[in-house]
Amino acid sequence: MTALRYARKAVLALVGLAVLIGLWELYKSLGPARGGTLFGVPIWARAGNAAMPHVTSVIDAFGAQEVGGATIVRGSTAPTVFESVLSAAGNSLLWAGVGFAIGVVVGLGLALVMDRLQVLERALLPWIVLSQTVPLIALAPLVTGWGNGLSIGPLEWQRWMSVSLIAGYLAFFPVAVGMARGLKSPGAVPTEYFRSVNAGWWQTLTRLKLPASVPFLVPALRLAAAGAVVGTVVGEISIGLEGGIGRLIISYSQGATGDPSRVYTAVIGAAALGLVTAAIVTLFDLALRRYQRTGNAS
Structure with missing residues (x-):
């Protein structure tokens, strides 16, 4: 089924x-x-x-060869537009994946902290909501400025890390809110049962709250994945990071008067990037299907 x-x-x-x-x-x-x-x-x-342009013109544009400096030229032969879009989307997917991981870790951590101490929930939740009102256009230069010259041991801050951090900024919010709601979703009967057997916080968390929160977590992960992609594209454009789908859209837009079809190839690449992230979350959804039935039953 x-x-x-x-x-x-x-x-x-x-x-x-x-x-x-x-x-x-x-x-x-x-x-x-x-x-x-x-x-x-x-x-x-x-x-x-x-x-x-006609849809057929956009499809034909994927097979055209690059004529500008928007992409890396492999050897002596310029790549096709499809190869450029695929390469740029791959880079953006990597940066968005790092941002998604950051967002999930931060979001889960905040949800667990708020579930453990209600006073922290009342203190943190308004700021978590308020954080999403900051425009990314204003945030991107700040993140880039903070990262310039930063190093942690042998690891030096790279420009793509700023993009991933911006992606994580958008990704953490739905995970934190969805998971916080999911941890409070178990009904009164199972909650009272765990209290009656004197179960500790960790045992209650792992055996009751986490399984019950899966139906809330999966939609939150979908929103987080979409947010990570949006944050990546906006971050690339804002800080001028080359090699990603966001900068490719800008590069093709600059030559749109000569060939508008290429702009749409990059836009389609960005849309495909969102579909790939949604498909990855769907695989995660399938792996946790039995916990979703458990959560709904409780």
Whole structure:
């Protein structure tokens, strides 16, 4: 049944993609080439080739060779756009993965601390929520400035570490809030039973609270993975880190007047990056399926 459910989701995703492509081509055929305004406010997107290339043009752009300095040239032959997007997405995935790991560790640690001491929950939770109101555009230069010249023993701070730290900043919030809620989810009956047998905090945590929190943790991890990808792309653009999908979008945007299709190849690469992270979390979801049934039952 689980395989059938995921197969159904995959089919629906493909249908949704086909509908999106159909709507894109329909608007391109019927929409105004120069856009449209209402009372001076732009409300209709431009449907001309400079703004909305055909889907087939975007697909063809993946096979075109690089002509600028946006990517690394392998030997004497320039890579294709597909190779450039794949390489950039791989780098961004690595940096986002590090940020995701940072966010999960920090988020779980905060949730456990808040569960252990309620006074810390009342003190920390407002600041955790408030932390997400800081714009990343303002945070990125600060993180980069803090990291410049920093070294821990033989390890020197690299620019990509700033990007991963920004990704972790977005990733920790849903994990901390979701896990804190999950740790408090066990019902009154099982909680009272553990108290009656004089179970300690660690035993109650490992045998009752952690299994019960899995249904809350998995959605939080999905949000954290998406946040890590967004933080990575924004961080790359903000600090000017080369080699990632964010900078590739900027590089292709600078030449969009000549070939707008390439911009969309990088955007598709960023979207695929999000899908890959979602798929990884789904594997984690499958591994913890039995705990989710236990958590729902309790």
